[in-house]
Amino acid sequence: MRRKDEPKRDITATWALYEKCSDYIDMRGIRRKNEKCIDFVEGKQWSDDAPEGMPQPQLNILKPTVDFKVSTVLRSGMSINFSNMEYEDEEVGTFTSLIAEKLNDFCRKTWENNNMDAHLWELCRSACICGGSALYSYWDGEQIKTELKDNVEILVADEQQTDIQKQKFIIIPYRRMVSELREEAKRNGISADKCMDIVPDDEDLQRQLGDGKEEINYENEEDGKTLCLLFMWKKDGVVWFKKSTRYVEILKDTQSSQKEYPVAYLPWNKKKGSLRGKGDVEEWIP
Numbered sequence: 609m610r611r612k613d614e615p616k617r618d619i620t621a622t623w624a625l626y627e628k629c630s631d632y633i634d635m636r637g638i639r640r641k642n643e644k645c646i647d648f649v650e651g652k653q654w655s656d657d658a659p660e661g662m663p664q665p666q667l668n669i670l671k672p673t674v675d676f677k678v679s680t681v682l683r684s685g686m687s688i689n690f691s692n693m694e695y696e697d698e699e700v701g702t703f704t705s706l707i708a709e710k711l712n713d714f715c716r717k718t719w720e721n722n723n724m725d726a727h728l729w730e731l732c733r734s735a736c737i738c739g740g741s742a743l744y745s746y747w748d749g750e751q752i753k754t755e756l757k758d759n760v761e762i763l764v765a766d767e768q769q770t771d772i773q774k775q776k777f778i779i780i781p782y783r784r785m786v787s788e789l790r791e792e793a794k795r796n797g798i799s800a801d802k803c804m805d806i807v808p809d810d811e812d813l814q815r816q817l818g819d820g821k822e823e824i825n826y827e828n829e830e831d832g833k834t835l836c837l838l839f840m841w842k843k844d845g846v847v848w849f850k851k852s853t854r855y856v857e858i859l860k861d862t863q864s865s866q867k868e869y870p871v872a873y874l875p876w877n878k879k880k881g882s883l884r885g886k887g888d889v890e891e892w893i894p
Contacts, residue, residue: 731743
């Protein structure tokens with residue numbers, strides 16, 4: 609939160625779009641519904657204004673039901689498999705078979721390194737509870753890394769467009785240490801003075817789900833956290849991206865070689881005219 613003696617700074621263009629998208633999510637009550645569904649599955653089935661000292665009996669049938677439905681969906685294991693086409697030329701067929709074998713080996717190692725079986729479980733479980741969830745993949749050196757994103761951690765330009773690859777832009781917010789972001793900004797050529805505008809914030813904490821609303825309060829601001837926004841859009845047939853905090857553009861416009869957004873979004877039950885799906889828990893709560 610801004611201190612009284614803190615100088616006024618101009619927010620980045622990405623932050624302004626993030627505020628618009630987040631306000632729309634809040635206006636529709638998606639975050640509030642997600643919170644309620646998560647609480648009920650975790651056994652928090654009494655409101656804070658329940659009479660103090662009174663027994664609060666509960667029978668949590670939601671958690672085992674969710675786990676059963678998710679296990680049913682993931683009952684059959686998944687894997688990526690490449691195979692060569694039929695070729696009359698034996699030499700070409702042998703070569704393509706070798707390529708397919710190398711690709712299968714790469715995918716198997718990447719799947720294991722990313723612990724994708726666990727990611728898929730959490731993806732489906734989160735979607736069942738909150739209506740939707742997503743996986744975001746990126747290159748880290750020579751390896752592909754994958755992260756799970758909650759329903760409200762994928763912000764888009766058009767909430768009525770159900771095909772995420774047709775979105776004008778996608779914003780992925782995440783919280784990181786101020787010290788890490790300052791170092792990243794320096795590596796990207798941002799001036800030392802401008803890097804100091806990357807400061808801790810707690811204004812966005814109420815938009816975090818679960819226990820993410822409370823963080824350790826460090827005296828040294830470099831040990832604190834702030835919100836970082838990954839902004840992706842398509843131009844000239846490929847994906848571009850940049851990173852920003854509230855006041856600093858950490859990474860300028862950068863062109864990738866990808867033609868599709870590295871985001872896979874799973875709606876549990878599709879809703880007509882909406883990217884966001886509907887989970888099962890919302891109907892079970894009554």
